[in-house]
Structure formats: structure tokens, C-alpha cells
Amino acid sequence: MAVRVQAAPFDPGTELARFAGDRTDVGAQVSFTGLVRDDGGLRHMEIEHYPGMTEKAIAAIEAEAVRRWDLKASLVIHRYGRLAPGERIMMVATAAGHRADAFAAAEFLMDYLKSRAPFWKREVTADGAAWVAAKDADEDALSRW
Numbered sequence: 001m002a003v004r005v006q007a008a009p010f011d012p013g014t015e016l017a018r019f020a021g022d023r024t025d026v027g028a029q030v031s032f033t034g035l036v037r038d039d040g041g042l043r044h045m046e047i048e049h050y051p052g053m054t055e056k057a058i059a060a061i062e063a064e065a066v067r068r069w070d071l072k073a074s075l076v077i078h079r080y081g082r083l084a085p086g087e088r089i090m091m092v093a094t095a096a097g098h099r100a101d102a103f104a105a106a107e108f109l110m111d112y113l114k115s116r117a118p119f120w121k122r123e124v125t126a127d128g129a130a131w132v133a134a135k136d137a138d139e140d141a142l143s144r145w
Contacts, residue, residue: 001074003058007081020073020095028099030106032092038085041125047080048120061112069101111141
């Protein structure tokens, strides 16, 4: 189980290649990589966090996923700093004996990262900068868990 909050870019292929290692008890591996999306005019996004607090909060979410599903391994990577459209912002990977646990845990982690992880995001466009507000759809996604 691993949580990384980092400024540096990451390569999903490299991360997945070493993710579950040589484990033979893994029958399913699921991954999701989120990208900075440009909905029209985004120059870049600035992501802030409180070191220590953010990692602790994500680790708690990850521990909850491990408690709920039979995970053999999990990985959460989330970037901070200045990110341009198209850059990788986060990655979740889960490994389990069976696909149902791997998929469910990955979706759970993504939903909680989107709405509860303590990151503050500011979008910068030609018109200025604005903090990204919470979205109702993200909050609604939590209701299924």
C-alpha cells in the first residue's frame, strides 16, 4: 500500500510495471490516471496542499479501501504545483485476487480523492484565476459508498 503526493511527473506504464511486483496472488489489477482537462481557455492549474496532512488523509482513505475490499496492493499518486492541460494529475491502482474488489476499490478511492482529499485547486485562464469549487456530482458520487 502506498501514497505519494509529489510535484514531479510520473509515468503510468512504469508505475504499473512495478506496482504489484511478482505477486502470484493477484488476479486483477485496475488503474486510473487523471489528466488536467481544458474545458476552454485553461492556461494551467495550481494545486496546493498541506504536506503531512494531505498524505495522512489519503492514507486514511486508502486504509478504508483495504478494510472494505480484499486488496493485495494499492497505490495513490497525486501531484501538486503548476500543471498544464494534458498533464497527469493523479493515479490510482488497485490489485486484488478478483476483479470486482479491484474495480470497486479503485472507484471508491477515485471518488474520495475527488471530493475529500485536502487539495486546493486554482484554474488560471486568460481572464484571470479562480478557485475550483466543489461539484454536486462529485459529492453525489460518494453516496453509493
